[in-house]
Amino acid sequence: MKKIFPIYQKHSKLAYLDSAATALKPKSVIDAVCDYYSFYSANIHRGIYEISEEATKKYEEARDVVAKFIGAKSNEIVFTRGTTESINLVACGWGEINIKQGDEIILTVMEHHSNLLPWQILAKKTGAKLKYLGLKNGQLDLTELKNILTSKTKLVALTQISNVLGMENPIKELATQVKNYNSDIKILVDGAQAVAHIKVDVKDLGVDFYAFSGHKLYGPTGIGVLWARSEILDKMEPLNYGGGMIKEVSLYDSILADGVDKFEGGTPPIAEVIALAEAVKFVENLGFDFISDREEKLMSYLIEQISNIPNLKIVGQGSSLMTFVIEGVHTHDVAEILNRYGVCVRSGHHCAMPLHEILGVEATTRVSLGIYNDKDDIDNLIKGLKEVGKIFKVKLPI
Amino acid sequence: MDDLYKEIIIDRYQNPQNRGVVEGGVEAFEVNILCGDKLKITAKIQDGIMEDVKFEGGGCAISMASVDMLLDKIKGKKIDDIKKIKGSEIEEMLGVELTSVRKKCAYLGLEVVRKIVNLDKK
Numbered sequence: 001m002k003k004i005f006p007i008y009q010k011h012s013k014l015a016y017l018d019s020a021a022t023a024l025k026p027k028s029v030i031d032a033v034c035d036y037y038s039f040y041s042a043n044i045h046r047g048i049y050e051i052s053e054e055a056t057k058k059y060e061e062a063r064d065v066v067a068k069f070i071g072a073k074s075n076e077i078v079f080t081r082g083t084t085e086s087i088n089l090v091a092c093g094w095g096e097i098n099i100k101q102g103d104e105i106i107l108t109v110m111e112h113h114s115n116l117l118p119w120q121i122l123a124k125k126t127g128a129k130l131k132y133l134g135l136k137n138g139q140l141d142l143t144e145l146k147n148i149l150t151s152k153t154k155l156v157a158l159t160q161i162s163n164v165l166g167m168e169n170p171i172k173e174l175a176t177q178v179k180n181y182n183s184d185i186k187i188l189v190d191g192a193q194a195v196a197h198i199k200v201d202v203k204d205l206g207v208d209f210y211a212f213s214g215h216k217l218y219g220p221t222g223i224g225v226l227w228a229r230s231e232i233l234d235k236m237e238p239l240n241y242g243g244g245m246i247k248e249v250s251l252y253d254s255i256l257a258d259g260v261d262k263f264e265g266g267t268p269p270i271a272e273v274i275a276l277a278e279a280v281k282f283v284e285n286l287g288f289d290f291i292s293d294r295e296e297k298l299m300s301y302l303i304e305q306i307s308n309i310p311n312l313k314i315v316g317q318g319s320s321l322m323t324f325v326i327e328g329v330h331t332h333d334v335a336e337i338l339n340r341y342g343v344c345v346r347s348g349h350h351c352a353m354p355l356h357e358i359l360g361v362e363a364t365t366r367v368s369l370g371i372y373n374d375k376d377d378i379d380n381l382i383k384g385l386k387e388v389g390k391i392f393k394v395k396l397p398i
Numbered sequence: 399m400d401d402l403y404k405e406i407i408i409d410r411y412q413n414p415q416n417r418g419v420v421e422g423g424v425e426a427f428e429v430n431i432l433c434g435d436k437l438k439i440t441a442k443i444q445d446g447i448m449e450d451v452k453f454e455g456g457g458c459a460i461s462m463a464s465v466d467m468l469l470d471k472i473k474g475k476k477i478d479d480i481k482k483i484k485g486s487e488i489e490e491m492l493g494v495e496l497t498s499v500r501k502k503c504a505y506l507g508l509e510v511v512r513k514i515v516n517l518d519k520k
Protein backbone atom coordinates (compact mmCIF):
# COMPACT_ATOMS: atom_id res chain seq x y z
CA MET A 1 0.00 0.00 0.00
CA LYS A 2 2.84 2.40 0.83
CA LYS A 3 4.07 2.10 -2.75
CA ILE A 4 1.21 4.16 -4.11
CA PHE A 5 1.93 7.04 -1.75
CA PRO A 6 4.92 8.90 -3.21
CA ILE A 7 5.91 10.46 0.11
CA TYR A 8 7.42 7.12 1.17
CA GLN A 9 9.90 7.33 -1.70
CA LYS A 10 11.50 10.29 0.03
CA HIS A 11 10.81 9.22 3.62
CA SER A 12 10.99 5.45 3.52
CA LYS A 13 11.03 5.14 7.33
CA LEU A 14 8.15 7.51 7.92
CA ALA A 15 5.60 6.24 10.43
CA TYR A 16 2.83 8.69 9.67
CA LEU A 17 0.21 8.36 12.39
CA ASP A 18 -1.52 11.70 12.04
CA SER A 19 -4.10 11.04 9.34
CA ALA A 20 -6.82 12.66 11.42
CA ALA A 21 -4.98 15.94 10.92
CA THR A 22 -4.51 15.32 7.21
CA ALA A 23 -4.11 12.14 5.19
CA LEU A 24 -1.21 11.42 2.85
CA LYS A 25 -2.00 11.58 -0.87
CA PRO A 26 -1.90 8.64 -3.28
CA LYS A 27 -0.22 9.09 -6.64
CA SER A 28 -3.53 9.19 -8.53
CA VAL A 29 -4.61 12.28 -6.58
CA ILE A 30 -1.29 14.04 -7.11
CA ASP A 31 -1.38 13.15 -10.80
CA ALA A 32 -4.85 14.63 -11.14
CA VAL A 33 -3.59 17.97 -9.83
CA CYS A 34 -0.52 17.80 -12.09
CA ASP A 35 -2.54 16.85 -15.15
CA TYR A 36 -4.88 19.79 -14.79
CA TYR A 37 -2.04 22.30 -14.49
CA SER A 38 0.02 20.56 -17.19
CA PHE A 39 -2.53 19.83 -19.87
CA TYR A 40 -5.83 21.73 -19.55
CA SER A 41 -5.39 24.55 -17.05
CA ALA A 42 -8.27 26.67 -18.35
CA ASN A 43 -10.99 28.38 -16.35
CA ILE A 44 -14.37 26.70 -16.13
CA HIS A 45 -17.87 27.74 -17.19
CA ARG A 46 -16.38 30.41 -19.48
CA GLY A 47 -14.25 29.50 -22.47
CA ILE A 48 -15.89 28.20 -25.61
CA TYR A 49 -12.68 26.41 -26.45
CA GLU A 50 -11.70 22.82 -26.03
CA ILE A 51 -9.51 22.86 -22.92
CA SER A 52 -12.00 25.00 -21.04
CA GLU A 53 -14.72 22.56 -21.92
CA GLU A 54 -12.55 19.71 -20.72
CA ALA A 55 -11.91 21.47 -17.41
CA THR A 56 -15.61 22.29 -16.99
CA LYS A 57 -16.60 18.72 -17.75
CA LYS A 58 -14.12 17.27 -15.25
CA TYR A 59 -15.19 19.81 -12.62
CA GLU A 60 -18.86 18.94 -12.96
CA GLU A 61 -18.13 15.22 -13.16
CA ALA A 62 -16.32 15.59 -9.86
CA ARG A 63 -19.53 16.90 -8.35
CA ASP A 64 -21.33 13.77 -9.55
CA VAL A 65 -18.65 11.50 -8.09
CA VAL A 66 -18.77 13.25 -4.71
CA ALA A 67 -22.57 13.23 -4.68
CA LYS A 68 -22.75 9.51 -5.32
CA PHE A 69 -20.11 8.89 -2.67
CA ILE A 70 -22.35 10.24 0.11
CA GLY A 71 -25.69 9.19 -1.33
CA ALA A 72 -26.67 12.66 -2.51
CA LYS A 73 -27.71 14.40 -5.73
CA SER A 74 -25.24 16.52 -7.68
CA ASN A 75 -27.33 19.67 -7.29
CA GLU A 76 -26.91 19.37 -3.53
CA ILE A 77 -23.11 19.43 -3.45
CA VAL A 78 -21.43 22.77 -2.80
CA PHE A 79 -17.66 22.93 -3.06
CA THR A 80 -16.05 24.93 -0.25
CA ARG A 81 -12.55 25.31 1.14
CA GLY A 82 -13.13 22.62 3.73
CA THR A 83 -15.22 21.57 6.70
CA THR A 84 -14.61 24.88 8.45
CA GLU A 85 -15.89 26.91 5.52
CA SER A 86 -18.83 24.54 5.00
CA ILE A 87 -19.98 25.08 8.57
CA ASN A 88 -19.42 28.82 8.36
CA LEU A 89 -21.48 28.86 5.19
CA VAL A 90 -24.37 27.27 7.06
CA ALA A 91 -23.93 29.60 10.05
CA CYS A 92 -23.95 32.71 7.84
CA GLY A 93 -26.00 31.65 4.85
CA TRP A 94 -28.69 29.74 6.72
CA GLY A 95 -28.25 30.70 10.37
CA GLU A 96 -28.39 34.47 9.98
CA ILE A 97 -31.70 34.16 8.14
CA ASN A 98 -33.32 31.52 10.31
CA ILE A 99 -31.94 31.95 13.83
CA LYS A 100 -33.58 34.67 15.89
CA GLN A 101 -33.20 36.03 19.39
CA GLY A 102 -34.09 33.42 21.99
CA ASP A 103 -33.73 30.50 19.58
CA GLU A 104 -31.62 27.57 20.68
CA ILE A 105 -28.77 25.67 19.06
CA ILE A 106 -27.71 22.31 20.47
CA LEU A 107 -24.07 21.24 20.19
CA THR A 108 -22.01 18.60 21.96
CA VAL A 109 -19.07 19.15 24.28
CA MET A 110 -16.79 17.19 21.96
CA GLU A 111 -17.03 19.55 18.98
CA HIS A 112 -13.97 20.69 17.08
CA HIS A 113 -13.54 24.47 17.28
CA SER A 114 -14.74 24.57 13.66
CA ASN A 115 -18.16 23.34 14.73
CA LEU A 116 -18.22 25.55 17.80
CA LEU A 117 -17.01 29.04 16.97
CA PRO A 118 -19.37 29.66 14.03
CA TRP A 119 -22.28 28.95 16.38
CA GLN A 120 -20.86 31.01 19.23
CA ILE A 121 -20.53 33.96 16.90
CA LEU A 122 -23.99 33.42 15.43
CA ALA A 123 -25.46 33.20 18.94
CA LYS A 124 -23.76 36.44 19.92
CA LYS A 125 -24.97 38.20 16.79
CA THR A 126 -28.56 37.02 17.03
CA GLY A 127 -29.10 36.60 20.75
CA ALA A 128 -29.63 32.85 20.35
CA LYS A 129 -28.64 30.40 23.07
CA LEU A 130 -26.20 27.48 22.90
CA LYS A 131 -26.97 24.24 24.71
CA TYR A 132 -24.72 21.20 25.03
CA LEU A 133 -25.08 17.46 25.02
CA GLY A 134 -22.52 16.02 27.41
CA LEU A 135 -20.71 12.74 27.86
CA LYS A 136 -21.55 9.67 29.86
CA ASN A 137 -19.01 6.88 30.28
CA GLY A 138 -16.96 8.41 27.50
CA GLN A 139 -19.85 8.38 25.03
CA LEU A 140 -22.30 11.01 23.87
CA ASP A 141 -25.16 11.11 26.36
CA LEU A 142 -28.22 10.84 24.14
CA THR A 143 -30.58 10.41 27.07
CA GLU A 144 -30.07 14.11 27.84
CA LEU A 145 -31.44 15.09 24.45
CA LYS A 146 -35.11 15.01 25.41
CA ASN A 147 -34.38 17.33 28.33
CA ILE A 148 -32.74 20.03 26.26
CA LEU A 149 -34.94 20.01 23.14
CA THR A 150 -37.49 22.81 23.36
CA SER A 151 -39.88 24.63 21.08
CA LYS A 152 -37.04 27.15 20.62
CA THR A 153 -34.57 24.60 19.24
CA LYS A 154 -33.67 25.42 15.62
CA LEU A 155 -30.52 23.42 15.01
CA VAL A 156 -28.54 20.47 16.33
CA ALA A 157 -24.92 20.42 15.14
CA LEU A 158 -22.50 17.61 15.99
CA THR A 159 -19.59 15.59 14.77
CA GLN A 160 -20.03 12.09 13.41
CA ILE A 161 -16.67 10.84 14.67
CA SER A 162 -14.83 12.68 17.43
CA ASN A 163 -11.34 13.81 16.49
CA VAL A 164 -10.24 13.34 20.10
CA LEU A 165 -12.22 10.41 21.48
CA GLY A 166 -12.50 8.52 18.20
CA MET A 167 -15.94 7.07 18.71
CA GLU A 168 -18.77 7.25 16.22
CA ASN A 169 -21.83 9.13 17.44
CA PRO A 170 -25.29 7.61 16.86
CA ILE A 171 -26.31 10.22 14.29
CA LYS A 172 -29.24 8.29 12.89
CA GLU A 173 -30.74 7.65 16.29
CA LEU A 174 -30.28 11.27 17.27
CA ALA A 175 -31.83 12.46 14.01
CA THR A 176 -34.87 10.25 14.53
CA GLN A 177 -35.41 11.62 18.03
CA VAL A 178 -34.92 15.22 16.97
CA LYS A 179 -37.21 14.94 13.94
CA ASN A 180 -39.85 13.11 15.96
CA TYR A 181 -39.82 15.97 18.39
CA ASN A 182 -40.04 18.62 15.69
CA SER A 183 -39.29 17.92 12.05
CA ASP A 184 -38.47 21.61 11.45
CA ILE A 185 -35.31 21.39 13.55
CA LYS A 186 -32.29 21.16 11.27
CA ILE A 187 -29.38 18.82 11.91
CA LEU A 188 -25.82 19.51 10.81
CA VAL A 189 -23.19 16.78 10.83
CA ASP A 190 -19.47 17.47 10.83
CA GLY A 191 -18.15 14.56 8.79
CA ALA A 192 -14.50 15.63 8.76
CA GLN A 193 -13.31 12.53 10.63
CA ALA A 194 -15.85 10.14 9.17
CA VAL A 195 -15.74 10.12 5.39
CA ALA A 196 -12.37 8.38 5.07
CA HIS A 197 -13.36 5.58 7.43
CA ILE A 198 -17.04 4.72 7.21
CA LYS A 199 -19.65 4.61 4.49
CA VAL A 200 -21.78 7.74 4.67
CA ASP A 201 -25.27 8.02 3.24
CA VAL A 202 -26.68 11.44 4.04
CA LYS A 203 -30.26 10.46 3.21
CA ASP A 204 -30.07 7.42 5.43
CA LEU A 205 -28.68 9.51 8.30
CA GLY A 206 -31.77 11.68 8.11
CA VAL A 207 -29.92 14.96 8.56
CA ASP A 208 -30.01 18.32 6.76
CA PHE A 209 -26.40 19.46 6.41
CA TYR A 210 -23.23 17.41 6.02
CA ALA A 211 -19.75 18.95 5.92
CA PHE A 212 -16.35 17.42 5.18
CA SER A 213 -12.85 18.20 3.92
CA GLY A 214 -10.97 16.71 1.00
CA HIS A 215 -7.59 16.57 2.69
CA LYS A 216 -8.59 14.06 5.37
CA LEU A 217 -9.95 11.83 2.60
CA TYR A 218 -6.59 11.39 0.82
CA GLY A 219 -7.47 14.42 -1.31
CA PRO A 220 -6.05 17.93 -1.67
CA THR A 221 -6.14 20.73 0.90
CA GLY A 222 -8.25 23.78 0.18
CA ILE A 223 -11.28 21.82 -0.94
CA GLY A 224 -14.29 20.59 0.96
CA VAL A 225 -17.95 19.91 0.59
CA LEU A 226 -21.21 21.10 2.01
CA TRP A 227 -24.20 18.92 1.34
CA ALA A 228 -27.72 20.17 1.93
CA ARG A 229 -31.04 19.38 0.27
CA SER A 230 -31.81 21.68 -2.63
CA GLU A 231 -34.90 23.18 -0.94
CA ILE A 232 -32.63 24.38 1.85
CA LEU A 233 -29.83 25.52 -0.45
CA ASP A 234 -32.30 27.54 -2.51
CA LYS A 235 -33.14 29.65 0.51
CA MET A 236 -29.56 30.12 1.69
CA GLU A 237 -27.26 33.04 1.01
CA PRO A 238 -23.71 32.66 -0.30
CA LEU A 239 -20.52 33.77 1.47
CA ASN A 240 -19.02 35.30 -1.67
CA TYR A 241 -20.61 37.55 -4.25
CA GLY A 242 -18.95 38.13 -7.60
CA GLY A 243 -18.17 36.40 -10.85
CA GLY A 244 -19.45 32.98 -11.73
CA MET A 245 -22.43 33.01 -9.39
CA ILE A 246 -24.88 35.24 -11.25
CA LYS A 247 -27.48 35.01 -13.96
CA GLU A 248 -27.84 38.65 -14.80
CA VAL A 249 -26.17 41.80 -13.58
CA SER A 250 -27.10 45.42 -14.16
CA LEU A 251 -25.64 48.50 -12.51
CA TYR A 252 -27.98 48.52 -9.55
CA ASP A 253 -29.28 45.00 -9.27
CA SER A 254 -28.42 41.38 -10.05
CA ILE A 255 -30.03 37.99 -10.25
CA LEU A 256 -28.05 35.18 -8.66
CA ALA A 257 -27.42 31.87 -10.38
CA ASP A 258 -29.66 28.93 -9.57
CA GLY A 259 -28.57 25.91 -7.61
CA VAL A 260 -25.14 25.37 -6.22
CA ASP A 261 -23.41 27.81 -8.58
CA LYS A 262 -24.71 30.57 -6.34
CA PHE A 263 -22.32 29.42 -3.60
CA GLU A 264 -19.21 29.14 -5.76
CA GLY A 265 -18.46 32.76 -6.60
CA GLY A 266 -15.05 33.48 -8.12
CA THR A 267 -12.74 31.02 -9.85
CA PRO A 268 -12.89 27.88 -7.73
CA PRO A 269 -9.94 25.59 -6.90
CA ILE A 270 -10.41 23.60 -10.10
CA ALA A 271 -7.47 21.21 -9.74
CA GLU A 272 -8.46 20.47 -6.16
CA VAL A 273 -12.04 19.66 -7.11
CA ILE A 274 -10.93 17.31 -9.85
CA ALA A 275 -8.38 15.68 -7.57
CA LEU A 276 -10.97 15.33 -4.81
CA ALA A 277 -13.00 13.16 -7.18
CA GLU A 278 -9.87 11.10 -7.72
CA ALA A 279 -9.52 10.69 -3.94
CA VAL A 280 -13.13 9.55 -3.69
CA LYS A 281 -12.51 6.99 -6.44
CA PHE A 282 -9.41 5.82 -4.58
CA VAL A 283 -11.43 5.19 -1.43
CA GLU A 284 -14.31 3.59 -3.32
CA ASN A 285 -11.96 1.23 -5.12
CA LEU A 286 -10.55 0.06 -1.82
CA GLY A 287 -14.04 -0.23 -0.38
CA PHE A 288 -15.11 0.49 3.18
CA ASP A 289 -15.12 -3.19 4.14
CA PHE A 290 -11.46 -3.41 3.30
CA ILE A 291 -10.65 -0.08 4.94
CA SER A 292 -12.38 -0.74 8.24
CA ASP A 293 -11.14 -4.31 8.42
CA ARG A 294 -7.57 -3.13 8.00
CA GLU A 295 -7.88 -0.21 10.38
CA GLU A 296 -9.64 -2.20 13.07
CA LYS A 297 -7.03 -4.97 13.00
CA LEU A 298 -4.24 -2.44 13.24
CA MET A 299 -6.02 -0.61 16.04
CA SER A 300 -6.32 -3.84 18.04
CA TYR A 301 -2.61 -4.45 17.55
CA LEU A 302 -1.87 -0.88 18.63
CA ILE A 303 -3.99 -1.14 21.78
CA GLU A 304 -2.41 -4.48 22.66
CA GLN A 305 1.11 -3.10 22.25
CA ILE A 306 0.53 0.25 23.88
CA SER A 307 -0.97 -1.30 27.01
CA ASN A 308 2.56 -2.39 27.95
CA ILE A 309 3.83 1.17 28.17
CA PRO A 310 4.18 2.19 31.82
CA ASN A 311 1.93 4.95 33.14
CA LEU A 312 0.14 5.36 29.82
CA LYS A 313 -3.54 6.12 30.09
CA ILE A 314 -5.87 5.87 27.11
CA VAL A 315 -8.18 8.89 27.00
CA GLY A 316 -10.28 7.91 24.00
CA GLN A 317 -10.34 5.19 21.41
CA GLY A 318 -12.26 4.48 18.23
CA SER A 319 -11.56 2.27 15.25
CA SER A 320 -9.18 4.65 13.53
CA LEU A 321 -7.81 6.94 16.22
CA MET A 322 -6.84 6.91 19.88
CA THR A 323 -5.55 9.50 22.31
CA PHE A 324 -3.48 8.99 25.42
CA VAL A 325 -1.46 10.66 28.12
CA ILE A 326 1.67 9.44 29.88
CA GLU A 327 1.72 10.49 33.47
CA GLY A 328 4.58 12.86 34.21
CA VAL A 329 5.40 13.53 30.58
CA HIS A 330 3.93 16.38 28.57
CA THR A 331 2.47 15.43 25.21
CA HIS A 332 4.75 17.86 23.40
CA ASP A 333 7.78 16.00 24.71
CA VAL A 334 6.21 12.69 23.71
CA ALA A 335 5.73 13.94 20.15
CA GLU A 336 9.24 15.36 20.00
CA ILE A 337 10.87 12.11 21.06
CA LEU A 338 8.66 10.07 18.72
CA ASN A 339 9.77 12.31 15.89
CA ARG A 340 13.28 10.93 16.35
CA TYR A 341 11.87 7.55 15.36
CA GLY A 342 10.20 8.99 12.28
CA VAL A 343 6.86 8.74 14.06
CA CYS A 344 4.41 11.56 13.39
CA VAL A 345 1.67 12.01 15.98
CA ARG A 346 -0.38 14.97 17.05
CA SER A 347 0.05 16.55 20.44
CA GLY A 348 -2.01 19.25 22.09
CA HIS A 349 -5.69 19.88 22.44
CA HIS A 350 -6.62 19.01 18.84
CA CYS A 351 -8.79 22.09 18.42
CA ALA A 352 -11.10 20.85 21.16
CA MET A 353 -10.15 22.90 24.22
CA PRO A 354 -13.53 22.63 25.98
CA LEU A 355 -13.46 18.84 25.68
CA HIS A 356 -9.98 18.63 27.20
CA GLU A 357 -11.16 20.81 30.04
CA ILE A 358 -14.06 18.43 30.67
CA LEU A 359 -11.81 15.38 30.44
CA GLY A 360 -9.51 17.03 32.94
CA VAL A 361 -6.38 16.75 30.84
CA GLU A 362 -4.38 19.68 29.57
CA ALA A 363 -3.28 18.04 26.36
CA THR A 364 -3.17 14.59 24.81
CA THR A 365 -1.17 12.68 22.24
CA ARG A 366 -3.21 11.34 19.34
CA VAL A 367 -2.41 8.41 17.09
CA SER A 368 -4.62 8.18 14.01
CA LEU A 369 -4.57 5.62 11.24
CA GLY A 370 -4.70 5.80 7.47
CA ILE A 371 -4.90 3.10 4.88
CA TYR A 372 -1.10 3.09 4.41
CA ASN A 373 -0.28 2.25 8.02
CA ASP A 374 1.07 -1.15 8.99
CA LYS A 375 2.51 -3.00 11.97
CA ASP A 376 5.96 -1.50 11.34
CA ASP A 377 4.55 1.95 12.04
CA ILE A 378 3.06 0.76 15.31
CA ASP A 379 6.30 -0.99 16.26
CA ASN A 380 8.20 2.26 15.69
CA LEU A 381 5.70 4.10 17.82
CA ILE A 382 6.17 1.61 20.64
CA LYS A 383 9.96 1.86 20.35
CA GLY A 384 9.66 5.63 20.61
CA LEU A 385 7.34 5.42 23.60
CA LYS A 386 9.80 3.17 25.39
CA GLU A 387 12.48 5.79 24.81
CA VAL A 388 10.14 8.43 26.28
CA GLY A 389 9.94 6.29 29.39
CA LYS A 390 13.70 5.99 29.53
CA ILE A 391 14.40 9.69 29.10
CA PHE A 392 11.81 10.72 31.65
CA LYS A 393 12.63 7.81 33.94
CA VAL A 394 8.96 6.90 34.06
CA LYS A 395 8.62 4.29 36.74
CA LEU A 396 6.28 1.37 36.65
CA PRO A 397 3.56 1.88 39.20
CA ILE A 398 4.36 -0.10 42.32
CA MET B 399 19.37 18.22 19.01
CA ASP B 400 19.87 14.84 20.58
CA ASP B 401 20.74 16.27 23.93
CA LEU B 402 17.58 18.36 24.09
CA TYR B 403 16.49 16.18 26.97
CA LYS B 404 19.70 16.56 28.92
CA GLU B 405 19.78 15.36 32.49
CA ILE B 406 19.55 18.91 33.80
CA ILE B 407 16.41 19.68 31.84
CA ILE B 408 14.65 16.52 32.92
CA ASP B 409 15.79 17.13 36.48
CA ARG B 410 14.52 20.70 36.51
CA TYR B 411 11.24 19.55 34.99
CA GLN B 412 10.75 16.87 37.60
CA ASN B 413 12.21 18.73 40.56
CA PRO B 414 11.57 22.42 40.01
CA GLN B 415 13.23 24.85 42.43
CA ASN B 416 11.01 27.86 41.89
CA ARG B 417 7.47 26.58 41.86
CA GLY B 418 4.94 28.39 43.98
CA VAL B 419 3.33 31.74 44.57
CA VAL B 420 4.80 34.95 45.94
CA GLU B 421 1.97 36.17 48.14
CA GLY B 422 0.89 39.75 47.57
CA GLY B 423 3.16 40.14 44.58
CA VAL B 424 2.56 41.26 41.03
CA GLU B 425 1.54 38.60 38.55
CA ALA B 426 1.47 37.87 34.84
CA PHE B 427 0.12 35.00 32.76
CA GLU B 428 0.63 33.59 29.28
CA VAL B 429 -0.30 30.48 27.31
CA ASN B 430 1.36 28.71 24.44
CA ILE B 431 -1.58 27.98 22.19
CA LEU B 432 0.28 25.33 20.19
CA CYS B 433 0.59 22.85 23.03
CA GLY B 434 -1.55 24.40 25.71
CA ASP B 435 1.29 25.32 28.06
CA LYS B 436 0.11 27.65 30.79
CA LEU B 437 2.37 29.78 32.90
CA LYS B 438 1.77 32.21 35.74
CA ILE B 439 4.57 34.07 37.43
CA THR B 440 4.23 36.02 40.67
CA ALA B 441 6.96 38.33 41.90
CA LYS B 442 7.91 40.81 44.57
CA ILE B 443 9.78 43.76 43.21
CA GLN B 444 11.32 46.36 45.49
CA ASP B 445 13.52 49.34 44.71
CA GLY B 446 14.12 48.12 41.19
CA ILE B 447 15.23 44.68 42.39
CA MET B 448 13.56 41.31 41.77
CA GLU B 449 13.29 40.32 45.40
CA ASP B 450 11.40 37.09 44.94
CA VAL B 451 9.79 35.29 42.01
CA LYS B 452 7.93 32.00 41.56
CA PHE B 453 5.95 30.22 38.86
CA GLU B 454 2.90 28.01 38.54
CA GLY B 455 1.58 26.19 35.52
CA GLY B 456 1.89 23.17 33.33
CA GLY B 457 3.68 22.42 30.13
CA CYS B 458 6.37 20.47 28.40
CA ALA B 459 9.78 19.75 29.90
CA ILE B 460 11.43 22.46 27.84
CA SER B 461 9.07 25.26 28.85
CA MET B 462 8.98 24.27 32.51
CA ALA B 463 12.73 23.67 32.90
CA SER B 464 13.40 26.87 31.04
CA VAL B 465 11.27 29.03 33.30
CA ASP B 466 12.60 27.33 36.41
CA MET B 467 16.19 28.08 35.42
CA LEU B 468 15.33 31.57 34.28
CA LEU B 469 13.88 32.45 37.67
CA ASP B 470 17.16 31.38 39.29
CA LYS B 471 18.92 33.71 36.95
CA ILE B 472 16.78 36.77 37.65
CA LYS B 473 16.27 36.46 41.37
CA GLY B 474 18.00 39.32 43.17
CA LYS B 475 18.83 41.05 39.90
CA LYS B 476 18.10 44.62 38.86
CA ILE B 477 14.89 45.03 36.85
CA ASP B 478 16.81 47.06 34.27
CA ASP B 479 19.17 44.15 33.72
CA ILE B 480 16.34 41.64 33.52
CA LYS B 481 14.76 43.73 30.80
CA LYS B 482 17.89 43.25 28.70
CA ILE B 483 17.76 39.44 28.67
CA LYS B 484 17.59 38.21 25.10
CA GLY B 485 16.06 35.04 23.67
CA SER B 486 19.48 33.71 22.72
CA GLU B 487 20.46 33.76 26.38
CA ILE B 488 17.72 31.24 27.08
CA GLU B 489 19.30 28.84 24.66
CA GLU B 490 22.70 29.42 26.25
CA MET B 491 21.18 28.84 29.65
CA LEU B 492 19.61 25.54 28.56
CA GLY B 493 22.73 24.64 26.62
CA VAL B 494 20.78 23.28 23.67
CA GLU B 495 19.93 24.39 20.19
CA LEU B 496 16.23 24.80 19.65
CA THR B 497 14.03 24.40 16.61
CA SER B 498 11.63 27.25 15.95
CA VAL B 499 8.73 25.25 17.40
CA ARG B 500 10.61 24.49 20.59
CA LYS B 501 11.71 28.13 20.90
CA LYS B 502 8.07 28.97 21.55
CA CYS B 503 8.16 26.60 24.53
CA ALA B 504 11.53 27.73 25.80
CA TYR B 505 10.76 31.45 25.53
CA LEU B 506 7.42 31.26 27.32
CA GLY B 507 9.06 31.97 30.66
CA LEU B 508 10.95 34.97 29.30
CA GLU B 509 7.75 36.33 27.79
CA VAL B 510 5.97 36.27 31.14
CA VAL B 511 9.02 37.67 32.95
CA ARG B 512 9.02 40.57 30.49
CA LYS B 513 5.38 41.22 31.28
CA ILE B 514 6.19 41.24 34.98
CA VAL B 515 9.06 43.67 34.73
CA ASN B 516 7.03 45.98 32.54
CA LEU B 517 4.22 45.94 35.10
CA ASP B 518 6.70 47.40 37.54
CA LYS B 519 7.00 50.49 35.35
CA LYS B 520 3.50 51.69 36.13
Ligand SMILES: Cc1ncc(COP(=O)(O)O)c(C=O)c1O
Nearest residue numbers: 082083084112114163190192213
Ligand atom coordinates in the same frame (compact mmCIF):
# COMPACT_ATOMS: atom_id res chain seq x y z
C1 LIG C 1 -14.06 16.92 13.67
C2 LIG C 1 -13.43 17.98 12.84
N1 LIG C 1 -14.17 19.00 12.39
C3 LIG C 1 -13.66 19.98 11.62
C4 LIG C 1 -12.34 19.98 11.26
C5 LIG C 1 -11.83 21.11 10.43
O1 LIG C 1 -11.48 20.70 9.16
P1 LIG C 1 -10.74 21.70 8.17
O2 LIG C 1 -9.56 22.23 8.92
O3 LIG C 1 -10.34 20.84 7.03
O4 LIG C 1 -11.71 22.76 7.79
C6 LIG C 1 -11.53 18.94 11.69
C7 LIG C 1 -10.10 18.91 11.32
O5 LIG C 1 -9.20 19.03 12.10
C8 LIG C 1 -12.08 17.93 12.51
O6 LIG C 1 -11.33 16.92 12.97
